[in-house]
Amino acid sequence: MPKNPSNLKNIDRLIHEPTRLMIITQLYVVESADFLFLQHQLQMTPGNLSSHLSKLEEAGYVEIVKEFVERKPHTALKLTKKGRSAFKEYQQNLKQVFSALPK
Amino acid sequence: MKETNLKEVEKKTYMSYHQDGLIDILVGIYVLMFGSGILFLTLTDFSTLFVVIPAIFPAIMIPVWISAKKRITMPRIGYVKFRSRGAYRLMAVFLGLMVFGLGTFMAFTFASSQGWALTLRNLVVLNGMIIIGVAAATISSLFAYTMGLKRLYAYGLLTLVLFLIGHFITIPFGYFLVTIGLVIIITGFVLLMRFIRKYPITQGDKKNAEKSL
Numbered sequence: 001m002p003k004n005p006s007n008l009k010n011i012d013r014l015i016h017e018p019t020r021l022m023i024i025t026q027l028y029v030v031e032s033a034d035f036l037f038l039q040h041q042l043q044m045t046p047g048n049l050s051s052h053l054s055k056l057e058e059a060g061y062v063e064i065v066k067e068f069v070e071r072k073p074h075t076a077l078k079l080t081k082k083g084r085s086a087f088k089e090y091q092q093n094l095k096q097v098f099s100a101l102p103k
Numbered sequence: 104m105k106e107t108n109l110k111e112v113e114k115k116t117y118m119s120y121h122q123d124g125l126i127d128i129l130v131g132i133y134v135l136m137f138g139s140g141i142l143f144l145t146l147t148d149f150s151t152l153f154v155v156i157p158a159i160f161p162a163i164m165i166p167v168w169i170s171a172k173k174r175i176t177m178p179r180i181g182y183v184k185f186r187s188r189g190a191y192r193l194m195a196v197f198l199g200l201m202v203f204g205l206g207t208f209m210a211f212t213f214a215s216s217q218g219w220a221l222t223l224r225n226l227v228v229l230n231g232m233i234i235i236g237v238a239a240a241t242i243s244s245l246f247a248y249t250m251g252l253k254r255l256y257a258y259g260l261l262t263l264v265l266f267l268i269g270h271f272i273t274i275p276f277g278y279f280l281v282t283i284g285l286v287i288i289i290t291g292f293v294l295l296m297r298f299i300r301k302y303p304i305t306q307g308d309k310k311n312a313e314k315s316l
Contacts, residue, residue: 029113030183037181040302041119074182 010093012086014059020052024087032078114251123176124294129164131287138280179302236266
């Protein structure tokens with residue numbers, strides 16, 4: 001157990017879920033990506049990806065931008081400022097938890 | 104999560120977007136045309152066209168590449184917009200190459216008046232194949248490192264090996280470029296075929312994905 005177990009309480013459970021963590025990590029390294037790209041990169045079914053994206057969108061971490069590219073509708077997904085800072089905070093909190101563990 | 108892991112994810116994303124072989128085909132065609140231009144210029148006197156085409160090729164190459172990406176890559180694996188950091192790194196590589204090119208040009212210009220530069224020019228002319236081979240391998244490696252595309256290291260190594268052979272065997276320079284161009288084009292087509300087979304267009308899945316959002 002960590003010396004300061006309260007650090008675990010700071011871990012964002014919404015991001016901590018493995019599939020959502022994968023989605024956020026993928027969106028963190030790019031400016032935006034569409035649904036198809038995420039689906040291929042993360043090897044996920046459309047339904048599964050869609051349900052996780054909805055949760056992230058509800059939390060304000062992911063923004064779904066509907067736009068027209070060359071007169072064709074295009075849906076781009078991007079991490080919001082809130083999402084980026086939440087991910088950075090998650091990284092720091094996780095580091096703190098592991099650094100508190102006895103070697 | 105370590106910063107290096109995020110970089111790996113970024114590189115993997117970049118690589119997956121360039122696994123279609125399109126850039127290889129276009130670069131290969133450019134090298135092939137340049138090589139053929141040099142060869143035809145050696146054999147005949149009226150083949151300026153073969154030198155002019157490679158000169159204007161980059162201007163045509165970029166729109167063709169963008170169009171091919173839209174028609175072949177995006178319907179299969181989707182669209183991704185990369186963050187500007189990668190573009191800045193590429194820009195730095197381009198600027199570095201420009202400075203190197205200008206430096207070389209100035210060295211050759213000085214060669215007409217300065218004794219030391221004349222010696223340098225003679226040295227360059229005598230070891231031209233080695234210098235070009237090393238330069239090409241360095242440029243390929245720089246792009247391979249910046250873009251995370253490992254096959255560019257292989258192209259660089261191939262160029263270096265061929266040009267080192269060329270230093271010792273008297274074969275026209277153009278033949279080496281033609282060989283390199285053909286190898287890159289073939290690799291590009293193999294990658295493209297593999298990409299098309301791996302990611303067939305599934306319109307139904309795409310529509311479902313759009314609807315589900």
